[in-house]
Amino acid sequence: MSADLADALRRLRDDLAAVRLDLDLPGAPEARRVRDDLAAQVDDYLLPRLRQMDAPVLMVVGGSTGAGKSTLVNSLVGSVISPAGVLRPTTRAPVLACHPDDVRWFEGDRILPGLARATGGTPTRGTLQLVPTPSLPSGLALLDSPDIDSVLVENRALANQLLAAADAWLFVTTAARYADAVPWEFLRAARDRGTALSIVLNRVPEDAGREVTAHLFEMLREQGLAEADLLVVAETRLEGGLLPARALEPVQRWLDALAADAHARAALVRRTLSGALASLPARVLAVERAAAEQLAAAADLRVEIDAPYMAAQREVETALRSGSLLRGEVLARWHEMVGTGDIMRALETRVGWVRDRLRSLVTGKPAADEELRAAVENRIEAVIRAAAERAAERAARAWRERVPGKALLARAAPLDRASVELDKAMTEEVRAWQGFVLELVRSEGASKRTTARLASLGVNGAGLTVMMAVFVHTGGLTGTEVVVAGGTSALGQKVLEAIFGDQAVRTLASRAREDLLARVARLLREDAARFDTLLDAAAPEADSLARLHAAADAIKRAA
């Protein structure tokens, strides 16, 4: 049983550690606490205890700041091993006292592997102080833990971890403190984990013992903790920093009884262990439930990203198809390049090309085809940029209206505009697209599928013509569209119709358009990825639920 169970527990711990629950939902802090507690308890308690059932009982003394935990431990041991005093919080490093024979159990990293061991000297933060003392019976170790409710946050976390590692809790409270809210949260946690629990009611004034004890007992019963031992220590002057034997007597007697009875100790260990194992499914379920909520919230947020960016993609597509990119300058440049009346004349030879280069060399003015290419580039980029900006604004606005989304946005640089890298990426993609079109024309030209007319334009001219065609083809008659879109007069209408109506041009144009749209989609996706990254860093993975469930099942089977 044990090997399977240990494996299952290790798997559960790893799966738990992998579950991100960082979306700002109402139950999230509590769920994160449950998750961390669970993972820590597997390491600090369940695995070590399963490996060695005969190890001594680890009794953790916990409670509020100023409740007298250290004084109690010191008094039980019979000497000051953990500093006590009026300054709060007193105990900052945990102190473990045990019989010298038992030291070996606690020296290694069998339990609490995260804490370094120290012997002798003053306790320092981040270590576990080991104090061998013959005044404690063997088979039972006392651990004085830091407080659970002082201003020191790391104390609270440590106390929580120590309590999770305990075979039994000796919970110390006082007549002034017993109704505090924080300790009761811990007591409820002990109940839920099935941890064996004894409660010391310390500093009880002579005249109040009966009333306070009765009230505390009543409260314990209300919380389902009636089984817990209740040990009352009266308020007295300390003798040399220790409680006088008379006041300590109830606790001493209880401890001696436990020390004398090996069966009782074993029963205690088993009770806590089976309690802890039995509590696992419910606690895993709580984490699962929280993870499901997180996933649902993440899905909602993802919709808020996808919708505007899909709209942006459609916007660009409509702009491409409407032919509006062609209007004005672009078409004028195209006319300039391919000539107006007689295309053949302007383009049949490379002479025209050489002449253009020479002119651009002399005048410094870029050749017509380069101007045209720049014009096409500008226009495509303007449309993509506006679409991306709007999408980012809309996505950020939608997120800001949801609590988790707002919290996520607050963690990062403002996302309500297109990313700074977009400009560069856009230029690169559009250039790459132009290269793709030229390459396409070149390879198609070689396969002689193009008509003589297109071929007569040369690779550059034909490439640019295909780029232009990308913006007009809707599958219908296209030459007229060009004329309408271009807003030109009847100039060269026949030529345009002939070229753009050409089946070869239409085929090429549709492939070029697909490529351009794919590139636009990629650009927008990269821009949207800024939101996704934020979300992914906070939300659990989609399969985490199933993994947790499987891990919990495996434990149920093995136990």
Added chain:
Amino acid sequence: MSQRLDQRLAALAEAAQLADGRLDAELVQQAQAVTAKAGARLGLGVEMTVVGLAGPTGVGKSLLFNALAGAELASVGRRRPTTSVAQAAAWGDGADPLLDWLEVGRRQRLDGDGLSGLVLLDLPDFDSVASAHRLEVDRLVALADLVVWVVEPQKYADAALHERYLRPLASHAAAMAVVLNQADLLSPTEIRAWKDDAERLLGEDGLRDVPLIVVSARTGEGLDDLRRLLAERVAARGAAVARLGADVDAAVAALAPACEGRAGGVRDDDGKRLLAALEDAAGVPRVVQAVGAAHRRRGALATGWPFIRWVRRLRPDPLRRLRLPDRGEPAGRSSLPPPTHVQRAQVATAARGLADRAADGLSEPWPRLLRAAATAGDDRVADRLERAVAGADLHVSRPRWWSGVAWLQRLLAAAVVLGMLWLLALALLDYLRVGDTPVPEVRSVPVPTGLLVGGAATGIMLAILARLVNGLSAHRRSRAAARSLRRSVEEVAQELVLAPVEEELDAQARLTAAVAAAAADGRASRIPHLRRALGFA
């Protein structure tokens, strides 16, 4: 002092109004709550001072309350939590309206001994399992003029006190005091160490200046110190104003981050860029061109040589083609093409760039607000531009001299026709050999020939001259039309982009001014940050 507070509260109210819908709703609500509470509290007068005894359960608040009142007013018990409802003791008359406002029902009237004007509240605990108590404490801590936090040796370092109350109230040092109770449980050296440690913790909370008094409610030790502190505060009648001032400080500090930086305003070149994009989207260049072309065409039709000018009619009138009215009256929809996607994209980009640079140097959320303001009119751009173009005065009119020239051309044409007919008649007579018809001559030029050739030459010359003049005038008119269109488009830019952006900038400036006016020293809102940065407060 109270007058100054009134001014600060008015400034805070204005700031809240300006921040509403712009900044986080929480900040706005906080500021509004402060002004509302201050109005109510000041309305009840500052003659009475409300002091609340607050603290964790079991520290002896009720015992202290009884000790100060000199009577067993509150029940003291061992069972925790003991006090579940707040109760009040009022020294002197007239506390009832105040207690009604505080919604404290259990009240007792006491007399004199130098504490006249004190309204002392015994509050429930805030850290026990009874969570309803916490709500009651939160409510009354927010309303009391002075909060006295009572702690004891066991509980003075509790997170529930420091994290939930003292740290968030760090700006309220003037409205708080701390009492270390149950000193009788400790020895004198322990008391000194305890007090030092409590001071250290308070310093970490940002409350170094809070009065700290060690008492024992059981033995009465130190009670005189506490009584003296209360008597001073009550006699000064300033606790309520100080408390409200601290509330305003807190609200101001919360608003201050949004008031950092100063906007440079809309930059000229951004305005020009926006205007250019809008003009392009409105098709202004085409209209301007059409205005010139239309003038030339109409001029040629009016003043051209009548024998060939009809050719011009074969081409349509460019302005008519756009269906733009000659005068500045919109006549239905023009047939100008609507702005293309590219043009709309360029307008939007120009507007965003303008907003971004105008917001340069402003803290969040202003860049976002300015952007939203600049792009809010996106949908209306096309419509407004068309109306702007259709409504612009394009300076299309017929110059008067055209009709004069037209008459002249008609006259000259008549002369040409007359000359030609005359010559034809002469040729006919000559053909028929009717006889030698005398032809009048002027300076040896036959009159019919003179009419034909002279009329034609003069007409053509006149047409060329008129064409030159019309060309110049067309140029001038298209420039005038461009100016007029620019004015119309400027109005659109103003209405859709510039005015909304300016409105936000104005709101930012006014908010900054209001927050500064609401700040304690009446100066720049940066002060709280500066102070924090320098390690004060």
